[in-house]
Amino acid sequence: MSRIYLVPIHLNAPEWLGRLRACIEKTFGIRAKCCSFPIDLPAAFDPARNQYSSSLILQQLIANPPADARKILGITDVDLFIPILTYVFGEAQLDGIGAVVSLHRLKNRFYGLPEDNDLMVERLMKESVHELGHTFGLFHCAWFGCALNASTYVEDIDQKSCELCPDCRNAIGLA
Amino acid sequence: MKPADIGILIVDDEASVRDSLCKWFRLDGYRVDTADEGASALRKLQDDSWDIVLLDIKMPGMDGLELQRRIKQIDKDIVTIVMTAFASVDTSIQAMKEGAFDYIVKPIDPDDMGHLIRNAVQHRQLLTENLNLRQQLAEMSYSDEIVGESDAIRQVLARVATVAQTDSTVMIRGESGTGKELVAMAIHGNSNRRYFPMITINCGAYTEGLLESELFGHEKGAFTGAMYRRRGKLEMADKGTLFLDEIGNIGRKMQMDLLRVIESRQFTRLGGDKQIQADFRIISATNRDLEQAVREGSFREDLYYRLNVFSITLPPLRERKSDIPLIARFFMNRFARSMNKAVTDISPETLDMLMKYNWPGNIRELRNVIERAMVGAKSSRIDPGDLSFPFHPSPGAVEDESLEAVEKNHIQNILSRTGGNVSQAAAILKISRLTLYNKIEKYQLKKG
Numbered sequence: 001m002s003r004i005y006l007v008p009i010h011l012n013a014p015e016w017l018g019r020l021r022a023c024i025e026k027t028f029g030i031r032a033k034c035c036s037f038p039i040d041l042p043a044a045f046d047p048a049r050n051q052y053s054s055s056l057i058l059q060q061l062i063a064n065p066p067a068d069a070r071k072i073l074g075i076t077d078v079d080l081f082i083p084i085l086t087y088v089f090g091e092a093q094l095d096g097i098g099a100v101v102s103l104h105r106l107k108n109r110f111y112g113l114p115e116d117n118d119l120m121v122e123r124l125m126k127e128s129v130h131e132l133g134h135t136f137g138l139f140h141c142a143w144f145g146c147a148l149n150a151s152t153y154v155e156d157i158d159q160k161s162c163e164l165c166p167d168c169r170n171a172i173g174l175a
Numbered sequence: 176m177k178p179a180d181i182g183i184l185i186v187d188d189e190a191s192v193r194d195s196l197c198k199w200f201r202l203d204g205y206r207v208d209t210a211d212e213g214a215s216a217l218r219k220l221q222d223d224s225w226d227i228v229l230l231d232i233k234m235p236g237m238d239g240l241e242l243q244r245r246i247k248q249i250d251k252d253i254v255t256i257v258m259t260a261f262a263s264v265d266t267s268i269q270a271m272k273e274g275a276f277d278y279i280v281k282p283i284d285p286d287d288m289g290h291l292i293r294n295a296v297q298h299r300q301l302l303t304e305n306l307n308l309r310q311q312l313a314e315m316s317y318s319d320e321i322v323g324e325s326d327a328i329r330q331v332l333a334r335v336a337t338v339a340q341t342d343s344t345v346m347i348r349g350e351s352g353t354g355k356e357l358v359a360m361a362i363h364g365n366s367n368r369r370y371f372p373m374i375t376i377n378c379g380a381y382t383e384g385l386l387e388s389e390l391f392g393h394e395k396g397a398f399t400g401a402m403y404r405r406r407g408k409l410e411m412a413d414k415g416t417l418f419l420d421e422i423g424n425i426g427r428k429m430q431m432d433l434l435r436v437i438e439s440r441q442f443t444r445l446g447g448d449k450q451i452q453a454d455f456r457i458i459s460a461t462n463r464d465l466e467q468a469v470r471e472g473s474f475r476e477d478l479y480y481r482l483n484v485f486s487i488t489l490p491p492l493r494e495r496k497s498d499i500p501l502i503a504r505f506f507m508n509r510f511a512r513s514m515n516k517a518v519t520d521i522s523p524e525t526l527d528m529l530m531k532y533n534w535p536g537n538i539r540e541l542r543n544v545i546e547r548a549m550v551g552a553k554s555s556r557i558d559p560g561d562l563s564f565p566f567h568p569s570p571g572a573v574e575d576e577s578l579e580a581v582e583k584n585h586i587q588n589i590l591s592r593t594g595g596n597v598s599q600a601a602a603i604l605k606i607s608r609l610t611l612y613n614k615i616e617k618y619q620l621k622k623g
Binding site for chain 1: 178189191192194195196198199201202203204258279281282283284285286288289
């Protein structure tokens, strides 16, 4: 039976992992499993930008996938970037196996606001569904409430849900 | 346009930039490709169609500015966005001057990137729509709209073709409803001025004062109620065509003003003193006998000669009856599309009735008859029963009718012919407007 692997990257047994797993299983109808992969985070560090390359993390994440891995989602709390953009919340292979999301800009603390753990987990679930959606071949969706709606600011993430809209569900055979 | 219909080409010598941009755009569903230097980008541009090109300024070999110049030579409407890691104002200004849509200083905020690409896509769509409109206009051969195969209409088309490419002043003559405005559009649409506006003004629809304001525009405070400066039709027609419909209806003062404008192409707005220059071609149209008006002294002879440099006379429909089936089918197809009705044929009996009728309102009347028939058509064919208009056949084929019925039909025909203009209809019928209003009420007639 194939699975979606959830891989915390240098995170010690986060308490929210169970909620995230349940959300992903419910959304995609596929069993999810938490496990750890050896990821060399410093290798993805760019000292000039003081950020981590999401592409380099993704490369390591998908280098040796388990035989039963349908998808692999890495979760990190470092600040991610791709070369052309100042930051990204995550990166995914379109119609591929791997995706990575970052908690860094999902935390209220980053914006100088009081910490809100529940809100952060909500955001993480939305972005995880978003990036995994891309690995199933989904493009950005025009529906505001859909998890695949493109979010460039954290406020955008707060506007959408962690659910896929009927069109996106239909597109990946979940309808 | 769906994102998949938009092609984005990324040109950068840095693989990581190419890859990250490529992935970013693919998630939005765009068609994306990359090139690592100018020459291969140009090859891709020759081989395939691209809407937006993001190009790095600093590249080995051909730099971004040179690449942009070459791209614009291939297709000036391709939207180019230049990228640079170094915020050089000079190169950015240079790129913008040479037609870049915008520039990016790397790295860019994701939200800014999203906005930039959405704007670029919108800009490209507008350019494409403009191009399509221009092509439609250019391809709007008169045979499309001016329907007919009779000798009379062929001669009209030949004269349109002769004069369109010149800048001559044209006068179009013909009864109401014969398609004078269509001919004017065909001349404009096939002229070198076709990318600029054709401004139409119905001279018969305004009082002299209003017509003056419409044509020349006015300055703020030029007259009571002139709250703002307003451009006139003459200014709006700059580089294009000014179509003066019903030119025979303008008064003496306006005739003199118009003559002055035609000769100098200069005018001032009402209440203003600044001379405004405009370059426009004049096409005028009339259903009046202008020569008679000149003889009677109600129309200036010098203006008549200035307007009547090249003349096209449209035949009335009754003189080109062989075109009626073609025109009827043309309108039937047009209304079938717009009304979304599956009416595809006209019965021979219906065509026979249409051919026997005299059509005083010409093509406009035929168009209205077909439209009404289409509305009422109960099958896929227009049958005589669908023709709600009370036809009275041509002379020589008169049915037994009461005097009242003949009068009713005649008034209706004249009203159709004048497009519902009661004053004109009353003048033609040689009765007062009041009498005409009484008859319209008595016979429950429709205006137009």
